Amino acid sequence: MPRASFDKTALLYNFVEKHIWEDYSSACTLINEYLSLEPQETIIDVGGGTGLIAKVLRSKAQNSDIVVVDLSRNMLQKLNDSTISAIQGDVTVFPLRDGTFSLAILINTVHHIPKEKQQASLREVFRILKKQVRILKKQGRIFIIEIYFPNTFFSNLFVKIETLLVGKTAHLTANAMKQEVHKAGFHAINVFFPKKYPYRYVTIGLK
Numbered sequence: 001m002p003r004a005s006f007d008k009t010a011l012l013y014n015f016v017e018k019h020i021w022e023d024y025s026s027a028c029t030l031i032n033e034y035l036s037l038e039p040q041e042t043i044i045d046v047g048g049g050t051g052l053i054a055k056v057l058r059s060k061a062q063n064s065d066i067v068v069v070d071l072s073r074n075m076l077q078k079l080n081d082s083t084i085s086a087i088q089g090d091v092t093v094f095p096l097r098d099g100t101f102s103l104a105i106l107i108n109t110v111h112h113i114p115k116e117k118q119q120a121s122l123r124e125v126f127r128i129l130k131k132q133v134r135i136l137k138k139q140g141r142i143f144i145i146e147i148y149f150p151n152t153f154f155s156n157l158f159v160k161i162e163t164l165l166v167g168k169t170a171h172l173t174a175n176a177m178k179q180e181v182h183k184a185g186f187h188a189i190n191v192f193f194p195k196k197y198p199y200r201y202v203t204i205g206l207k
């Protein structure tokens with residue numbers, strides 16, 4: 001996925017996410033429902049774009065360090081919040097230290113990474129999470145929200161439009177995601193299928 005794709009859509013991204021697609025509202029609902037936050041997390045929002053979700057996390061985890069990493073400079077420029085750090089970078093080759101974060105979130109990011117690089121991305125996320133096996137609550141966690149469409153006329157049309165706007169996507173089924181997350185080294189992987197959003201699923205794993 002070329003960086004330029006999201007650079008082009010950055011200007012309208014927040015408006016579209018908040019008022020046209022249900023990506024933002026569904027992510028807020030699913031975070032409320034499935035993500036528990038410790039008082040002091042070190043959170044990395046991978047492919048965090050304009051920081052829409054990082055700002056939601058900030059309102060819930062005021063003492064946490066939050067870093068947004070994204071390929072697109074234009075997306076990051078919209079972040080505009082001095083309490084959240086922004087790094088321009090590629091998840092497949094992070095310039096980040098081992099064991100830095102307690103929680104990694106990837107909201108609608110994985111399907112924008114080419115299929116052949118998705119495993120490398122998950123391994124990188126695994127590497128930068130903390131491992132504190134003796135205290136279960138503080139083990140590094142990965143939290144993923146993804147979308148997988150059925151093979152219908154309208155969903156194929158949607159995927160075509162998305163491809164035109166931001167480049168080719170590579171959606172994984174929930175089962176394939178579970179396998180990829182496991183291959184990357186995570187365990188205790190749970191997948192949830194929220195009733196309210198039939199095309200979306202949540203994957204949570206522990207380091």
Ligand SMILES: C[S@@+](CC[C@H](N)C(=O)[O-])C[C@H]1O[C@@H](n2cnc3c(N)ncnc32)[C@H](O)[C@@H]1O
Pocket residue numbers: 001006017023027046047048049050051052053069070071072075089090091092106107108109112113
């Ligand atoms: C659909 S947007 C989601 C943004 C954000 N997570 C949200 O929910 O608002 C996908 C984001 O992933 C970023 N992205 C795609 N491939 C990436 C990569 N290899 N490394 C880092 N970011 C990437 C894009 O630049 C884009 O901002």
